[in-house]
Amino acid sequence: MVSASSSPLARTPLFDLITTQNPRLTPFAGWEMPVQFSGLKAEHEAVRTAVGMFDISHMGKFYWHGRDARQHLRKLVPSDLMRLEPGRAQYTVLLNRHGGIIDDIIVYYQGQTETGEETGVMIVNAATRSRDKAWLLAHLEDTPVTLADISKDHILIALQGPGAIATLQPFVDQDLSNLPLFGHCQTHIAGGIAFVARTGYTGEDGFEIMVDIATGRTLWAQLTAVGVTPCGLGARDTLRLEAALALYGQDLNDTITPIEAGLNWLVHLEGHPEFIGRDVLVAQKAEGVARKLVGLRMGGRHIARHDYPVWADGAVVGHVTSGTLSPTLGEAIALAYVPPHWGKIGQSLEVEIRGKTYPATVVKKPFYRSPHRPR
Structure with a gap:
């Protein structure tokens, strides 16, 4: 109920x-x-x-168009949208000036119209739709780009x-x-x-x-x-976690950068000289980060939930962001932020669950890679 x-x-x-x-x-x-x-x-x-099949109609859906639209939109994300060919898409993130993730999104580029306008679609998270819309409109106000909320x-x-x-x-x-x-x-x-x-x-x-x-x-x-x-949010969560796909509001938020979240592959610094939060990401690339998102395999079926403490050497060194019992693997798995020296593959850690600590091992992500998914 x-x-x-x-x-x-x-x-x-x-x-x-x-x-x-x-x-x-x-x-x-x-x-x-x-x-x-x-x-x-x-x-x-x-x-x-x-x-x-899943009903995901609650998610935000924006249609964008305008002359040189990709040039203007790429200033708002760390991914170089000019690399997109018509009919292709880019998973990326909206960043604040501190490099924190406002939302993770997918930008779809459809191509040019006969009048020279570029057109496309953007899908955003349901919980952040209104905030994303306001932020995008504010930053596109003095550009020829039109953003329509078709949600x-x-x-x-x-x-x-x-x-x-x-x-x-x-x-x-x-x-x-x-x-x-x-x-x-x-x-x-x-x-x-x-x-x-x-x-x-x-x-x-x-x-x-x-x-x-x-x-x-x-x-x-x-x-x-x-x-x-028909499938619900429960299966959607276990499936995405086995694939180590981040959930906004748990694994990502506006204080976490894409480099800390292990999303380095969507940060295109070369040939992409201007975007919000770039200076922070350049510094993190050069100097390293204080925390990173790692995969944990629990030593048993004890489920590590969101915000549970992660321990090492008798001290709390991080926190779990997502955890579940993997239906495919039959093991408890989790994502957590820890300092890089505690996040090496094979590192032994502990997770505190209801006042007791249980063993966990840092493992390579994703936890499960489907043989059916095209490469």
Whole structure:
């Protein structure tokens, strides 16, 4: 049951369809969302071995366009968006002037119009949508870039798992096997126009499909009819953690830099001379960081939860950010921030759980790498 709240929880346009599938509901970022349907383990296994679908319509969806739009947008992120070709996307972060992460986002570049405008889509987290929108608009105010919030007008469905292509292909008029990882296209689906991207938050192959509300409701019903497993936030969390994908608000926040978070690969300093927070990242690259995000494998099935202390040599040296019992591995895993000298692969640490400490070992991330995900 959903706990009482001082303000009513928002519901996605699929809510009434989803409730016919008997989910257990939970509050999440101001939304009433399914945490599980048939059960976390069954949903997790469906995505790892077959195909599952998630209603992620609560996430923020922005459409951007304008002359030289990528040039202006790239000043707001550490990734050089000028590297993007039409039909490709970049996972990146919005930074404050201290190099802290305001949000992690995906920027999709669609290409140029006949009038020379560049167009694209940006997906942001549900909890930070309003803040992201205000921040983006403020920094784009004196540019020719227009940012439109299309969140309430569109449904977003994540279809994830090794069976995703075979499941979705009959519904579209393009060959999805030709779409690379982080590639995207516009196509027709369920009688409407769809934005389809080969992206996701599970570590598996799959697609995120953005459509208008009527089309999205039809698509959810059609996918249900062909036997796709509906999945909730519970499986989404265990899947993303096995893949060591960060969750904003737990593993990332506005005091943590992308270098501390192990996201060095999205920081493009060469050829990208101007972006907010750059000086901080340059210094961290040169001097190192005081903490870094590491993967932990617990010595047993004791689950390390968010903010649990990490111990070494009789002192607290860090804190857990995310933890779960991995359905795929059958082991307890976690992410934690610790000083670099305590974060080397193979390092023995301890995690305090309800007043007692339990052994943990620093391991390489991700905890699980799917053989089905395209490279």
